[in-house]
Amino acid sequence: MTISLKGRSFINTMEFQPAELEHLLARAREFKLSRPPRALEGKSVALVFFNPSLRTRVSFEVGIAELGGHPVTMSVGTESWTLEYREGAVMDQDKTEHIKDAAQALSRYVDAIGVRAFPGLKSREEDLADPVIECFRKYSSVPVINMESALWHPCQGMADALTIHEQVGRVKNVKVALTWAYHPKALPMAVPNSFAAIVSQLGADLTIAHPPEFPLEKRFLDSLPRRPRIVHSKEEALAGAQVVYAKSWGGSAFYGRWEEEKRVRDGYKSWICDRVPPGAVFLHCLPVRRNVEVSDAVLDASSIYDQAENRLHVQKAILAELV
Amino acid sequence: MTISLKGRSFINTMEFQPAELEHLLARAREFKLSRPPRALEGKSVALVFFNPSLRTRVSFEVGIAELGGHPVTMSVGTESWTLEYREGAVMDQDKTEHIKDAAQALSRYVDAIGVRAFPGLKSREEDLADPVIECFRKYSSVPVINMESALWHPCQGMADALTIHEQVGRVKNVKVALTWAYHPKALPMAVPNSFAAIVSQLGADLTIAHPPEFPLEKRFLDSLPRRPRIVHSKEEALAGAQVVYAKSWGGSAFYGRWEEEKRVRDGYKSWICDRVPPGAVFLHCLPVRRNVEVSDAVLDASSIYDQAENRLHVQKAILAELV
Amino acid sequence: MTISLKGRSFINTMEFQPAELEHLLARAREFKLSRPPRALEGKSVALVFFNPSLRTRVSFEVGIAELGGHPVTMSVGTESWTLEYREGAVMDQDKTEHIKDAAQALSRYVDAIGVRAFPGLKSREEDLADPVIECFRKYSSVPVINMESALWHPCQGMADALTIHEQVGRVKNVKVALTWAYHPKALPMAVPNSFAAIVSQLGADLTIAHPPEFPLEKRFLDSLPRRPRIVHSKEEALAGAQVVYAKSWGGSAFYGRWEEEKRVRDGYKSWICDRVPPGAVFLHCLPVRRNVEVSDAVLDASSIYDQAENRLHVQKAILAELV
Numbered sequence: 001m002t003i004s005l006k007g008r009s010f011i012n013t014m015e016f017q018p019a020e021l022e023h024l025l026a027r028a029r030e031f032k033l034s035r036p037p038r039a040l041e042g043k044s045v046a047l048v049f050f051n052p053s054l055r056t057r058v059s060f061e062v063g064i065a066e067l068g069g070h071p072v073t074m075s076v077g078t079e080s081w082t083l084e085y086r087e088g089a090v091m092d093q094d095k096t097e098h099i100k101d102a103a104q105a106l107s108r109y110v111d112a113i114g115v116r117a118f119p120g121l122k123s124r125e126e127d128l129a130d131p132v133i134e135c136f137r138k139y140s141s142v143p144v145i146n147m148e149s150a151l152w153h154p155c156q157g158m159a160d161a162l163t164i165h166e167q168v169g170r171v172k173n174v175k176v177a178l179t180w181a182y183h184p185k186a187l188p189m190a191v192p193n194s195f196a197a198i199v200s201q202l203g204a205d206l207t208i209a210h211p212p213e214f215p216l217e218k219r220f221l222d223s224l225p226r227r228p229r230i231v232h233s234k235e236e237a238l239a240g241a242q243v244v245y246a247k248s249w250g251g252s253a254f255y256g257r258w259e260e261e262k263r264v265r266d267g268y269k270s271w272i273c274d275r276v277p278p279g280a281v282f283l284h285c286l287p288v289r290r291n292v293e294v295s296d297a298v299l300d301a302s303s304i305y306d307q308a309e310n311r312l313h314v315q316k317a318i319l320a321e322l323v
Numbered sequence: 324m325t326i327s328l329k330g331r332s333f334i335n336t337m338e339f340q341p342a343e344l345e346h347l348l349a350r351a352r353e354f355k356l357s358r359p360p361r362a363l364e365g366k367s368v369a370l371v372f373f374n375p376s377l378r379t380r381v382s383f384e385v386g387i388a389e390l391g392g393h394p395v396t397m398s399v400g401t402e403s404w405t406l407e408y409r410e411g412a413v414m415d416q417d418k419t420e421h422i423k424d425a426a427q428a429l430s431r432y433v434d435a436i437g438v439r440a441f442p443g444l445k446s447r448e449e450d451l452a453d454p455v456i457e458c459f460r461k462y463s464s465v466p467v468i469n470m471e472s473a474l475w476h477p478c479q480g481m482a483d484a485l486t487i488h489e490q491v492g493r494v495k496n497v498k499v500a501l502t503w504a505y506h507p508k509a510l511p512m513a514v515p516n517s518f519a520a521i522v523s524q525l526g527a528d529l530t531i532a533h534p535p536e537f538p539l540e541k542r543f544l545d546s547l548p549r550r551p552r553i554v555h556s557k558e559e560a561l562a563g564a565q566v567v568y569a570k571s572w573g574g575s576a577f578y579g580r581w582e583e584e585k586r587v588r589d590g591y592k593s594w595i596c597d598r599v600p601p602g603a604v605f606l607h608c609l610p611v612r613r614n615v616e617v618s619d620a621v622l623d624a625s626s627i628y629d630q631a632e633n634r635l636h637v638q639k640a641i642l643a644e645l646v
Numbered sequence: 647m648t649i650s651l652k653g654r655s656f657i658n659t660m661e662f663q664p665a666e667l668e669h670l671l672a673r674a675r676e677f678k679l680s681r682p683p684r685a686l687e688g689k690s691v692a693l694v695f696f697n698p699s700l701r702t703r704v705s706f707e708v709g710i711a712e713l714g715g716h717p718v719t720m721s722v723g724t725e726s727w728t729l730e731y732r733e734g735a736v737m738d739q740d741k742t743e744h745i746k747d748a749a750q751a752l753s754r755y756v757d758a759i760g761v762r763a764f765p766g767l768k769s770r771e772e773d774l775a776d777p778v779i780e781c782f783r784k785y786s787s788v789p790v791i792n793m794e795s796a797l798w799h800p801c802q803g804m805a806d807a808l809t810i811h812e813q814v815g816r817v818k819n820v821k822v823a824l825t826w827a828y829h830p831k832a833l834p835m836a837v838p839n840s841f842a843a844i845v846s847q848l849g850a851d852l853t854i855a856h857p858p859e860f861p862l863e864k865r866f867l868d869s870l871p872r873r874p875r876i877v878h879s880k881e882e883a884l885a886g887a888q889v890v891y892a893k894s895w896g897g898s899a900f901y902g903r904w905e906e907e908k909r910v911r912d913g914y915k916s917w918i919c920d921r922v923p924p925g926a927v928f929l930h931c932l933p934v935r936r937n938v939e940v941s942d943a944v945l946d947a948s949s950i951y952d953q954a955e956n957r958l959h960v961q962k963a964i965l966a967e968l969v
Binding site for chain 3: 366367369393395396401402403404411412414415419420421423424425427428429430431432433505581
């Protein structure tokens with residue numbers, strides 16, 4: 001069977017068949033061993049950032065350059081115009097351009113558009129619609145690559161899967177624990193969603209641990225091909241785990257009531273990841289608040305830099321195959 | 324006749340003969356059909372932004388890369404130093420570097436300098452001197468390309484002309500209407516100036532419509548080779564127009580009296596462009612405030628993305644011919 | 647003798663032997679005469695800016711591109727995460743990522759890391775430890791290039807030395823005056839340190855002039871291979887000088903007492919450099935506050951643009967030899 005992904009956008013892994021994801025991961029492994037083809041020769045890719053970035057930006061820029069292409073990076077609101085995404089909006093407020101226009105104009109200049117747009121964390125329904133990246137998808141005539149949206153960080157998920165495969169030899173049936181970690185702020189769900197999605201799609205045996213007040217969205221969990229086990233104790237999740245992923249996320253029940261969330265959240269400072277089972281692979285997407293989310297000892301004995309490096313390889317595979 | 328433009332700056336189209344502009348537009352059409360020569364191989368171009376940008380930045384970066392060159396983009400004041408332009412200034416205030424030094428130093432590193440510097444909108448006389456771009460021109464030893472100054476946006480004007488030529492088959496004697504549009508803020512005159520200039524230089528039959536309080540500068544209008552007709556009704560301007568360009572601009576009589584301008588301006592909210600004659604080509608430089616300046620219906624049936632794309636082609640022609 | 651610098655970081659010139667510095671300067675002269683080899687073909691270099699830049703950024707980007715490499719420029723805190731550098735920090739405050747992680751992750755993507763990190767000017771002991779660049783050096787597995795740190799600006803020092811060599815024919819035994827200049831703000835000591843270091847290392851006869859309250863650090867002066875003469879009169883320093891370098895710097899005795907420093911500092915407004923001995927070469931690293939630090943007349947008859955251009959050539963030599 002020949003798999004062609006040319007022209008598709010990469011918004012989340014759930015839109016791809018496991019065989020397609022395995023194909024991309026195989027390409028990433030090839031690209032890691034030897035220089036990739038000049039698949040983007042003469043092509044340009046816009047990288048549009050509504051939020052800060054370090055790994056994502058550098059790994060995308062370097063990956064595009066290694067494929068022979070030209071990256072154009074821009075920060076929305078400081079370097080470019082502020083962008084509206086509501087259909088039919090009467091634009092008499094602070095937004096100076098509609099994504100409808102920005103995406104269509106950009107599609108005339110570049111061969112793909114990467115977008116980073118975190119959730120506003122003000123309206124739950126709005127965030128659940130992932131409005132910025134979906135507006136880019138709707139109006140772009142070139143592939144849109146998700147560099148982390150309100151709901152998804154699929155390139156991170158791909159790098160996570162590649163790292164598990166490298167460290168354990170497979171993803172299928174591996175015992176994986178995703179454990180909530182304390183963090184002084186409410187963070188998005190894009191990383192835990194994308195991690196849970198891909199390991200579920202590739203057949204891992206996933207346990208998710210979190211305090212009762214911090215579940216992932218039920219509609220998301222219901223959509224997974226292999227349902228994770230949910231527990232409210234990190235010790236329970238870690239027992240026997242071959243892979244441990246620690247990550248903080250926000251409480252969707254608290255939307256718009258940060259003071260209340262903070263009170264509850266601050267009661268869970270003990271959810272720092274300061275121990276993993278012997279031999280277990282520890283993962284974190286970075287950036288990480290050391291000695292708050294995860295202890296120095298766990299981080300310094302982990303695979304987090306291999307995981308970070310794998311961003312480069314999976315993204316080169318995605319760009320080479322889709323653009 | 325051989326036309327050589329090598330080494331010249333591109334500050335506004337009025338400094339170029341119509342035959343020179345036609346030559347550049349012909350090159351742009353060639354470049355649109357097939358890959359341009361690697362005219363910037365081994366060369367670098369600095370793109371200096373005092374203000375935000377989306378199309379300009381992406382189209383310049385992509386164009387330079389497609390010509391084989393290396394773009395260096397920087398935002399003044401955030402990424403680089405704040406810049407002074409007054410001759411002989413005693414620099415004991417907030418400005419940390421003089422353009423005199425920045426332009427001469429940059430000229431040692433790069434082969435051309437693009438500059439975007441909007442008007443301050445505080446002193447009319449200062450804005451009319453276009454001080455930032457003129458200071459760069461004075462002190463640069465490499466060509467300076469105007470990416471929109473206080474007075475001019477000549478690359479936009481060139482893209483506008485190319486689009487009219489594509490859509491109507493010519494510019495000469497085409498009936499063109501430039502109509503003021505309502506916008507909640509006072510905007511610069513660079514775009515209407517540059518549009519009026521190039522269509523006048525290329526022989527179009529131009530009508531400009533605006534409320535009585537919002538004329539373009541008389542000294543500018545007097546300088547045009549073919550005087551436009553001025554009316555105070557958008558309906559009158561649009562009647563029989565083959566090309567309609569809607570754009571907001573500020574009232575030069577109100578300089579420094581924004582509250583007063585706002586009162587007058589808000590009385591003209593009906594100057595939204597929500598209809599164009601059947602078959603007419605509608606143009607706008609973007610960004611556009613949808614349903615404030617122009618309705619969704621007019622924009623969605625327009626040529627604005629072709630016009631945006633043409634930025635890329637005219638700029639490649641300008642860079643290839645001048646640098 | 648064959649000199650190989652491959653794999654070393656370039657944090658300050660004091661870590662290099664004079665013969666190694668001479669080797670780099672000789673390469674810079676070669677690269678100035680003809681196109682350098684494509685030493686960075688297929689390689690990428692991250693340029694991490696904690697502070698603004700014009701010359702440094704453009705000359706590094708252009709130099710990397712001319713060597714065939716790909717520069718990735720980023721501004722910390724606006725485009726990327728805010729970075730912590732204290733070992734073992736409990737990161738529950740405003741810093742979102744540790745340099746320990748950023749440097750190790752970046753080392754997986756790029757072949758060298760340039761860092762600009764000015765001093766905080768709040769704690770003298772902290773600034774004297776040069777903590778940001780040293781943290782990058784400690785955790786990067788690729789060479790780190792100093793683009794100006796709290797203590798050093800060695801690429802500027804190299805450009806200064808190259809310019810003296812070009813203008814006078816040698817550095818050894820040249821009479822050089824480094825004179826403090828008035829500036830409304832307290833500036834770092836990186837430039838005077840690096841200039842004093844390299845001319846001392848290359849055997850110049852250096853005099854430093856400053857008001858009594860503004861000495862360079864004693865421990866720094868004691869470390870120089872050839873001790874400079876210190877005077878408290880700019881006229882005394884300038885008498886007979888073949889090279890004059892004017893530069894402002896802060897008073898290390900005033901740390902944390904800016905109001906007091908300002909009072910003392912403002913008493914030295916006459917320390918503007920408005921005259922140099924006939925035939926003397928005048929240098930300044932730029933940016934310069936014209937008619938505050940140095941008069942227009944001195945600047946406009948100086949070698950400052952040659953000096954600025956030489957940044958490009960020395961940096962290409964450093965990158966080609968170390969990366």
